[in-house]
Amino acid sequence: MAGDDLVYAGIRELGTRFRKREVSPVELTEALLARIARVDPTLDTFVTLTADRARAEAKAAEAALLRGDGRPLLGIPVGYKDIYDTRGITTSAGSALWADRVAESDATCVSRLQDAGCVMLGKLITHEFAWGIQSPGHRFKPARNPWNREHIPGGSSSGSGAALAAGLCVGALGTDTGGSIRGPASFCGIVGLKPTYGRCSRAGVATLSWTLDHTGPMARSAEDCAYLLQTLAGHDPLDPVSSRVPVADYVGTLDRPIRGLRIGVPRDFFFDGVDGEVARAFEDAMSTYRSLGAEVRDVTIPSIWDAPSFMVIMASEAFAYHERDLRERPELYGDLLRERLVSGALYTGAEYVQAMRLRERLRNEMLDVLRSVDLLATPTSPKPAPTFAAMWDISLGFPRSNTPPFNLSGLPALAQPCGFAKAGLPLSLQLAGRPFDEATVLRAGHAYHQTTDWHRRRPAV
Amino acid sequence: MSEDVTLDEVRRRAAVAGVTLREDRVEMVRRLLSDALAPLRRMDSRALRTLEPAVTFDAAPGDDHGRR
Numbered sequence: 001m002a003g004d005d006l007v008y009a010g011i012r013e014l015g016t017r018f019r020k021r022e023v024s025p026v027e028l029t030e031a032l033l034a035r036i037a038r039v040d041p042t043l044d045t046f047v048t049l050t051a052d053r054a055r056a057e058a059k060a061a062e063a064a065l066l067r068g069d070g071r072p073l074l075g076i077p078v079g080y081k082d083i084y085d086t087r088g089i090t091t092s093a094g095s096a097l098w099a100d101r102v103a104e105s106d107a108t109c110v111s112r113l114q115d116a117g118c119v120m121l122g123k124l125i126t127h128e129f130a131w132g133i134q135s136p137g138h139r140f141k142p143a144r145n146p147w148n149r150e151h152i153p154g155g156s157s158s159g160s161g162a163a164l165a166a167g168l169c170v171g172a173l174g175t176d177t178g179g180s181i182r183g184p185a186s187f188c189g190i191v192g193l194k195p196t197y198g199r200c201s202r203a204g205v206a207t208l209s210w211t212l213d214h215t216g217p218m219a220r221s222a223e224d225c226a227y228l229l230q231t232l233a234g235h236d237p238l239d240p241v242s243s244r245v246p247v248a249d250y251v252g253t254l255d256r257p258i259r260g261l262r263i264g265v266p267r268d269f270f271f272d273g274v275d276g277e278v279a280r281a282f283e284d285a286m287s288t289y290r291s292l293g294a295e296v297r298d299v300t301i302p303s304i305w306d307a308p309s310f311m312v313i314m315a316s317e318a319f320a321y322h323e324r325d326l327r328e329r330p331e332l333y334g335d336l337l338r339e340r341l342v343s344g345a346l347y348t349g350a351e352y353v354q355a356m357r358l359r360e361r362l363r364n365e366m367l368d369v370l371r372s373v374d375l376l377a378t379p380t381s382p383k384p385a386p387t388f389a390a391m392w393d394i395s396l397g398f399p400r401s402n403t404p405p406f407n408l409s410g411l412p413a414l415a416q417p418c419g420f421a422k423a424g425l426p427l428s429l430q431l432a433g434r435p436f437d438e439a440t441v442l443r444a445g446h447a448y449h450q451t452t453d454w455h456r457r458r459p460a461v
Numbered sequence: 462m463s464e465d466v467t468l469d470e471v472r473r474r475a476a477v478a479g480v481t482l483r484e485d486r487v488e489m490v491r492r493l494l495s496d497a498l499a500p501l502r503r504m505d506s507r508a509l510r511t512l513e514p515a516v517t518f519d520a521a522p523g524d525d526h527g528r529r
Contacts (some may be wrong), residue, residue, distance in 0.1 A: 035464040306504070311497035325482075343493050345478035346471065354501045357509045394489045 007167040008458060010220065013071055014170065018065050025065070027077030029058035029119055032077050036121070036168050039461050044141040045163035047082050048123040049091055057119040064117065068108050072227055072251070075116030079169040081157050082094045082123040083130055084110050084215075085144035085204035093206045094126040095155075096139040097325060097332040107204025108236045109173055109215050116231045121169050124159030130208045131178055131318065132158060132337020133167060135392050142388070145187060146459040147425050151385040154187035158179040160218045161188035166461045171228050172218045179380075179403025181216050181432060182415035184430045189417045189426030191445065191455060192218040192405075193225045196436045197410030198243035200229070200368045201236035203388075209317035212310075212407045221455055222416060222445030226250040229438060248439045254446045259293030261444060264373035269304040270402045281427040282379045283421030285448065289377075292447055299369050299376070301405075303362045309402040312347050312355035314444065319344025336394070363409040370434045372413075375444055378402050380415040382427035402430060412438045416445050417454035426454075481528040 006028060017023045034053050040046055054077065061075035080086060083093045085103035092098045106114065114120065114278070126142050127133050133155055134142040143158040145151040153162040157174030161184025164172055165193040174181035193216050200215045207213060214384045218229035220334050236242040236335040250460035265286065271279065290298030319326070322333075322341050330338055369376065382400055392398075406413040411432045429448075433441040449455050471491045475482050482490055 275527055293520060306500035309498075309500040310495045311493060312501070315493070315497070339490060340493070341481045342475075342482060343490045345480045346474040346490070346494060347497075351498065351501055353512060354504065354506055354509075355497075357506070358504065358513050359511065361509060394486065 003232055004167065004458065007035055008220065009170070011076055011212035011224045012359050013073065014076060015074070018075055019408060022095055025058040025119060025310070026055070028075070029054050029056055029077050029121075029141070032121060034207070039166055041170060042434060043144050043146060043162055043166055043461070045124055045143045045159040045166065045168060046079065046122045047092060047094070047125040047140060047159065050089060050120055050122045054119050054121050054257040054320040061117050061119060065203050069117070071117045073113065075119060076117070076170050077119040077121050078113060078171040079121050079124040079160060079163055079172050080110055081160050081175060082126050083175060083206040084173055086110055086120070089123065091123070091206075092140070092422070093130070093133065094140050095334070096331070097329065099139060103204065105204065108238055109232050110204070112231050113173070113228070118171070124163055124172060127156035128334045128337045129177055129206060129322070130177060131340060132334045133391055135335050136387060138334050145385050146461050147189065150387050151425060152187065152388055154184035154385060157184045157192070157218060161185055161192070163218055164188065164190045164218060166436070167458065167460055170219070171224055174216060174218045175205060176214045176216060176403075176407065177212045178310060181214075181218055182403045183381050183401065185218060185415035186380035186428030187426065189223055189454070189457060190218060190220050191225055191414065191416045192216070193229060193438065193442070194406060194413045195229060195233065195438055196412045198241045198439065199412070199436065200232045201239040203236055203238035207315040211317065212314055213405065221449055222414065222442045223254055223449070226254055226442045226446070229442070231387070232412060243436070245436045249303050250439050250442055253439050254443055257293065257444055258289070258444055258447045261294040261375065261440070262373040263289055263294050263296045263375045263377050264299035264369055265296060265377050266301050266304060266369070267301050268300065270378035272382070273400060274379055275384070275421070277419070278382060278384070278422045278427050279381045285418040285429045286377065288448060289444075289449055292451065296377070297373070299373060301362070301365050301369055302359065303365055304405065306358040306362055307357050307405045307408060309355040310408055312351055313359065313446050315340070316347050316352045317343030317344070354377060357429050359408045362405065366405070366409045366411060374433065374440055376432040378430045380430040384421045384423065384425035384427060406432050411435060412441050414441045414445050416448065417457070418452070419454060420457070436439065466498060487506050
């Protein structure tokens with residue numbers, strides 16, 4: 001297998017080749033470490049590289065394979081967003097405040113992947129505390145988009161998205177409070193799944209907003225996300241909102257046909273300010289789904305324009321989490337993040353309650369719509385990735401996003417590549433499903449990947 | 462109720478909350494608040510369902526009443 005083909009291979013293919021002894025976890029890990037050494041100085045995706053540990057884990061995986069160990073994630077190299085605790089290794093949350101913080105135990109998601117035989121390559125840079133993009137002069141450099149380094153990779157799981165696109169790891173963990181898995185997936189041309197609220201544990205993960213935070217997998221295909229979710233999902237007594245709903249067979253149902261699947265397109269809100277190229281790519285994707293036998297029709301979510309009240313909830317909860325440090329050590333927060341967090345102090349208690357009431361109405365309406373269709377489809381982002389210059393210019397405001405409604409509702413949502421803008425930047429399709437029906441979301445994503453090659457395109461890095 | 466949040470309102474809210482905003486960031490925060498509060502200012506709070514139940518208990522045998 002040629003070098004680039006090896007580092008871009010998927011989990012199922014790697015498992016097959018490991019077991020045929022065509023390639024070993026050690027060879028794959030060495031290939032990735034060499035690529036990281038060559039490529040990452042221009043992308044800044046890893047904030048901590050754990051090369052020695054990766055080599056030791058790859059060697060152990062190789063020995064286990066020789067013993068006939070059949071675990072599907074055995075020997076698969078992954079990276080963890082740097083807000084997931086890792087025992088004995090710094091977890092900085094991209095912040096000067098936590099720059100030297102070392103956790104005493106692994107986050108539940110990390111321990112599940114490690115117990116499944118994954119090889120930990122290192123920690124991937126995150127926007128500061130999963131919200132504030134690092135501006136010039138910040139202690140940590142921001143990750144750059146492998147498709148064009150002048151553009152952002154999206155955030156806050158910026159390192160995870162960029163590293164996957166650049167072929168620096170096979171899988172990664174992200175978190176998603178308002179789109180932080182799906183945004184980087186969209187801007188970097190990879191696949192990211194925000195599972196149902198409560199499906200994957202948040203234990204050992206830095207908080208941004210308790211009622212909106214989700215953990216989940218990022219990869220280069222829906223199939224790889226299914227493999228990762230299969231291990232990540234399931235009740236965790238350490239997370240008070242962790243669900244006891246049984247875990248479905250995500251991998252085993254991927255290949256079922258999608259003929260007859262009903263896809264609803266909510267035109268209001270999600271198409272407001274959408275670029276022409278994004279809209280065309282979306283309609284092409286819907287045509288592909290029709291050709292696969294799905295039924296696509298427009299649907300209406302009456303209260304969808306209430307979705308921007310999301311920020312009342314997120315900012316209020318984020319301020320509550322950070323209040324003490326903001327008051328006592330404000331200088332340790334990045335410039336942009338500090339002002340965003342402080343904005344959470346400006347909402348009244350009554351406004352927070354009203355926003356939660358609007359949230360409940362919106363969630364109920366989305367569940368109503370999902371009685372008549374199986375999935376909702378929207379563009380993930382209204383526009384391709386903006387430049388760093390635009391993000392750092394505060395006069396331009398915070399870019400609009402199509403992802404927060406699914407944090408408000410807690411519904412599972414997948415972002416997957418569906419084309420490229422003329423400027424060479426990836427475009428993305430968002431599919432959302434019923435609570436705990438990640439299997440259908442992933443199956444629809446997988447079916448799309450069987451007839452398109454957008455997810456196989458690689459940036460020149 | 463007007464949907465727009467003014468710069469003066471942002472400054473008043475900051476004073477009440479006991480926080481300081483850099484003067485060159487007040488406009489950024491005003492925009493954040495305006496967008497976020499617009500749905501609340503459009504709504505008739507009397508027409509919405511309540512936020513209840515605030516607490517639920519699962520009394521299944523062997524279960525710790527919903528505590529985890």
